[in-house]
Amino acid sequence: MSGQARAGALPPLPSQPAGVPWPTTDWPQGELPGSVDRERLEAHLERGFQDFDETHAVVVVQGGRLLLERYGPEHGPEATCMSWSKAKSLTHALAGIVVGDGRLDISDPAPVAEWRIPGDPRGAITTDQLLRMSSGLKFDEVYEVGKPSDTIEMMWGSGKDSVAHYAADQPLIHPPGTFFSYSSGTTNIICRILADMTGLRGEAFGDFMRERLFQPLGMKTPIPRFDPAGTFIGSSFCFTSARDFARFGLLYLRDGVWDGQRVLPPGWVDYARTPTFQQPGVTDGRYGAHWWLDLGGPGSFSANGHEGQFTVLAPDLDLVVVRHGRTSNDKKDAVKAWVGDLVSLFGCWQP
Template sequence: MIRYSFRCSLLALALAASAPVLAAAPPITSADDLGTAVSAQLACAGIFVANRTEADVLRDDVHALAPFTRTVALSVDRKAGTVTASAPGTPTRTALYRPAVGCTLTTGDVPLKALKTQAGRLKPLAPLPARPWPQGDTPVPALQAAAEAKLDRAALDAAVSAAFDEQNVGGYPDTRAIVVVQGGAIVAERYAPGFNQSTRMLGWSATKSIMGTLVGLLVDDGVLKLDEPAPVPEWKGAGDPRGAITLRQLLTMSSGLTFVESYKPGNDSIKMLFEAGDMGALAAALPLEHAPGTFWSYSSGTTNILSRIVFEATGGTLEGMTRFAQTRLFEPAGMRSALIEPDESGVLVGSSYGYATARDWARYGLLHLNHGEAGGKRLLSQQWLDFAVTPTPASPRPSYGAQLWLNRAEAGGEGRKVLQDVATDAFMAMGHNHQIVAVIPSQDAVIVRLGWTPEGQKFDWNKYLSQIAAALAPAAPAAK
């Protein structure tokens, strides 16, 4: 069992005292400031983690992201593993790439040498061995044949094509990957030009669901307790009302903590993701706005507090947290491409920066669909899985569980489901730019859509996913 620890790394402190310090990141006061910061982070990962060309990343990710990124230029130093983003009249920002953990936006809080040392002994997971799907990529003929016999092939192909052809106008790769699994077999798979089975893609806030799963592993281990005060050192002072916040309340976005999620300069979300070297500490320092457990509010800060709890519970180092994610979740689930990028403190940014291939995102969905089992082994308890998809009482709608979105209807009708025309038992990991991993237990199906829908445009989740779901084998009749 992993011992809970709040210790700091003496090695990191020693290096911080002796190594040169980066220039402190300037505060983000304008959209242009935000543009260089987000561009450095995303471009670094696009080039080094996803292994795409600098030109493609600049054109299709950076310049397409938002109006305030259209003048950004990139400088890539492959030897140093850095990407620097610049724009007229705006301070430059730099992100550092480290194999096995991806990219980190530098703020000056930690010296460059210490950042490199944090991940010094970590290695990426080995490629998938030649095994049957889903532990490998080899199709299983019997599963394929059984699945094909039940679905409407023409309708499924048309539905998948529509999600690409209606979105990818003028050659822009908006929808970049779709993988559909039913009956244990991949029944549809398509990629935009420049992307393939090996391309790691950003899940944005779909990463929250993975971080929730890492918390679940520690709860199953008995290391963390759902209904005890969350182990956050900033809340331990006498009389601090935040000391009553439980892990359950953090997981269900009902902690009551202040956090402004909207992405505008000066808001908590921007300060956390693009100015702070320790994102969880920034979020944990915020005051209570509501009594714990009484108010639901979507908060990336809450997830990064959870990330820091996992960090401390797995040894208090980037190496310990990454190895925990690799050995307890990614490798046994077959998700060998998966990684979550860390902040400068070494904590994985569970709110936002998870990368994996489309097939590995599907494998994550399959872990839930298959009742927490993968490769013939149980990874998660049924008790945890049931909790993760139970609507939080603090929310006025039954649409959120524990770091997962739910497709539950409100009492009395279908009116406010997240996906209006998809089965009510569906639940989803969802992220910015319209990333989605939808699990539909009643159809024994997982649907993954990854893409880069720019600001001001829309990907109609309900339209495209419901068309795909309708082409699959229908839901099995309920047992009498």
């Protein structure tokens, strides 16, 4: 794939087991494997619902079967949950669809109007560098009110009418491709590129999302949000049920293929989980392309969101773990570790 870093020794992605139906309509049910310590699992789940403010949903899928789901008060299988930055991984899928249609080459300079002025150094930024959070653009990814925050200003302040313009108008502070900096603004620039490449905005782009991504998987709950300019706010806003996020995770665990239909182009999932260059000192963990790496152990990759939203994929265990809730920032590392430990409880599974 043009612009893609070499995948190297990525763990293989598992196939859907023979005889297990795809969960396009209903999730096939499964039993906890005998290797799982049920007492430890129960104690772990109890802690997960007690220690992290609000836990809204926990869903575990292994071997394509739904093994476990728990819900907090006022939540259930059809309740939509806040995506926050898990929407970034949905944006990665939408970009793959547009790439697969031949409308976008991620190795080319990104088609961004603000950067087309002759001599503007931002004109060298590629879509690949945007997907890898390595554009070099200034953007302060801060979520605390009262502190300088481009995230808050973009979504609720001066940038709210056109989130992509706000982000694209930021100055370049590092040469493109040389500095990793996680940025919601970067994702919204990508979303406007996708709107431009498809010629669709607002609900018309929402129809595109449903037709090309959600409906083939049987995802009925997603509610994407758009800014007044018609750009999908793919950095943060696609309300979706935990079960549907599990469907989305299964699509990536199955290499972008769903029940015989290729939804994402060949190599696109490997691109998501190929590590991005990160300068020394990055503390949030390794990153691929709009997916985080290693939360569930080596070889795993995940969609992570503010306040403790996670969809974790562990290829070696054929496992999808989804957690939704509302957890305060001071507990973010603890809930992240809790999710990783939940994955490890299924570590002895055999197909």
